[in-house]
Amino acid sequence: MITIEKLKKLKESEDKVEFKKGEGGNISYDGGLKLKPSDRRRCILGYVTALCNEGGGYLVIGMSDNYPHEVIGTKQNLDSTGELESKIYTDTGIRPLIYELYEDLKRVLVIEVPCRPSGKVFKFEDVPLMRVGEELKPMSDEVYLKIINEQEPDFSQQICDGLQISDLDSGAIAILKDKYSIKQNNPNFKTLSDEQLLSDLELLKKGKLTNAALILLAKKEVLNERLPQAAVMLEYRNSENQIPFDNRIEFDEPFFILIDELWNTINLRNGSFPIQEGAYIFNIPYFNEEVIRESINNAISHRDYRRSSEIVIKQFPLRLDIINAGGFPSGVTIENLIKTPSTPRNRLLAEILQKTGIVERSGQGVDKIFFNTLSEGKAEPDYSKSDYFNVYLKLSAIIEDRAFALFIDSIQNELPFDEKLSVLEIFTLNKIKNKTPKKDLDFEQVNQLLEKKLIEKRGMTNAVYYILSKDYYDFTDEKVQYYNLQEIDDNQVFTIILQYLSKEKKAKMKDFVGLFEDKLSRKQVRLRVDKLVNNKQLKQLGEGSSSIYEIGEKFINDIEVFSEVLSLGIKALEKQNGKRNETTKKRPKKGE
Structure with a gap:
């Protein structure tokens, strides 16, 4: 948070700051009713967009733009700064920090705008803006192309000026050596000198240490001084609706010491759900260790260390959130998260984690998170609150579908190692279980699951859908659901239509289509009708879409004939029984 004294010394063009008087709070939010585009841009959203595009900065309301900048005071968004911050984020995707400063009771409103992500251009009314003197103008083609073609630099690979081997934590180095020797299956690596080890792993280049060495190995006090945002904050709350935390612990050690201490602290409040069904007995922890470790490793490997915020972990009794600075890597979205191999924002750091066995292979962390979470019958990992500036992961501890956990566990136990289900197969099984529309399924995975007889195909043509195999329903308490999902035949169709017409007397085609919405397409219903x-x-009255249907005369006649035959049969049976009873009465008793 900047101070008024610092703001007074800033220059608009050089220091990425825009000063506005706005005494009466009359700075337009979005251009208002102004007709000229150049006038509309000179608003809060316009300046926020332009400042973000040029690397971040400050929009200051309540100070003069003449140097040195005098505090004038403003009523701009008085008592509504939180609402303003929320509106800017909703309308632009830019998450500013908004706060108030005071000098002699004169109020200054500061909108602190973050730097845009690498390769991302923000727009106001579909126009990418840049500041040119006192004006906001459309970004030049040269600047625009330069931005969108940017390659994000590997922060972890850059040299950390002045960092010495003596600044590194000997305990962290010992852990690095131990894990590296185990992963590479070479005990001799433990005997390497510190300098040789660091050089082999490219943490030391031409006698200079990298930022990866700082993050992974530096002494606590050195790391705090040089890169305080490398810390991880763990907050615990007893309720998910609670805003203040009950406990907050800062983990600011080098990664190789931090990671175990962090997991052990999270695990202190961990529990488990016992799962049992016949021969299947196992416990599912609230927080799966592999899922949590992979999530933290991802946050550390992918976060943007140029941003000043730390990684924050919010732990609740049955939920855990992990928030780290920097959006998804280039090319990765929420939609393709588990299908697109990710490129770590900090490649060197990620490679060290791989070479030391902390992660199996770079880019597979999300796979493990989804694989384990869905296999345990829990909700899909939720990244929906992520944006261009943060990755926000929510993990639920609640088992939503116990039967699905048993189903997956039984399959994996029966399959040989090289045929076990992949994350994409489990992901697709989960989508089918949740009745995801056919168009949103990966058909390569669907075909594989059909071949393995883990799903079944139902319906025809456009009404095709998929269900899990009978094994899944064997683990549920409602096995009848499986049989309800069997393909429907003509007799069943007529029975259902007859039941409807017995009550309603008449129906239109749309009524019949509604009766079989989940089982037959409109075309299939029409063919059967x-x-x-x-x-x-059935009897059809009228033509085309105005047709009305009733129970047919033939069916009514058949029922009447059947009823009459049945009635005659019953009478004949009663008559026959009557004669038999008379004969019995007339027969002499024994001894007469």
């Missing part, structure tokens, strides 16, 4: 009309089991 036409067949029933041709067989005179």
Whole structure:
């Protein structure tokens, strides 16, 4: 948070700051009713967009723009700074920090705008803006192309000026050596000198240490001084609706010491759900260790260390959130998260984690997170609150589908190692379980699951859908659901239509389509109804879309004939029984 004294010394063009008087709070939010585009841009959203595009800065309201900048005071968004911050984020995707400063009771409103992500250009009314003197103008083609073609630099690979081997933590180095020797299956690595080890792992280049060495190995006090945002904050709350935390612990050690201490602290409040079904007995922890470690490793490997915020972990009794600075890596979105191999923002750091066995392979962390979470019958990992500036992961501890956990566990136990289900197969099984529309399924995975007989195909043509195999329903308390999902035949169609017409007397085609919405397409319903009309089991009144259907005369006659035959049969049976009883009465008793 900047101070008024610092603001007074800043220059607009050089220091990425825009000063506005706004005494009466009359700075337009979005251009208002102004007609000229150049006038509309000179608003809060316009300046926020332009400042973000040029690397971040400050929009200051309540100070003069003449140097040195005098405090004038403003009523701009008085008592509504939180609402302003929320509106800017909703309208632009830019998450500013908004706060108030005072000098002699004169109020200054500061909108602190973050730097845009690498390769990302923000727009106001579909126009990318840049500041040119006192004006906001459309970004030049040269600047625009330069930005969108940017390659994000590997911060972890850059040299950390002045960092010495003596600044590194000997305990962290010992852990690095131990894990590296185990992963590489070479005990001799433990005997390497510190300098040789660091050089082999490219943490030391031409006698100079990198930022990766700082993050992974530096002494606590050195790391705090040089890169305080490398810390991880763990906050615990007893309720998910609670805003203040009950406990907050800062982990500011080098990674190789931090990671175990952090997991052990989270695990202190961990529990488990016992799962049992016949021969299947196992416990599912609230927070799976592999999921949590991979999530933290991802945050550390992918976060943007140029931003000043720390990684924050919010732990609740049955939920855990992990928030780290920097959006998804280039090319990765929420939609393709588990299908697109990710490129770590800090490649050297990620490679060290791989070479030391902290992670199996760079870019597979999200796979493990989804694989383990879905296999345990929990909700899909939720990245929906992520944006261009933060990755926000929510992990639920609640088992939503116990039967699905048993289903996956039984399959994996039966399959040989090289045929076990992949994360994409489990992901697709989960989507089918949740009745995801056919168009949103990965058909390569669907075909593989059909071959393995783990799902079944139902319906025809446009009404095709998929269900999990009978094994899944064997683990549920409602096995009848499986049989309810069997393909429907003509007799069942007529029975359902007959039940409807017995109550409603008449129906239109749309009524019949609604009866079979989840089982038959409109075309399939029409074909069956036409067949029933041709067989005179249904009667059609009218043509086309105005047609009305009733129970057919043939069916009514057949029922009447059947009823009459049944009645005659019952009477004949009663008559026969009467004669038998008379004969029994007339027969002499024994001894007469």
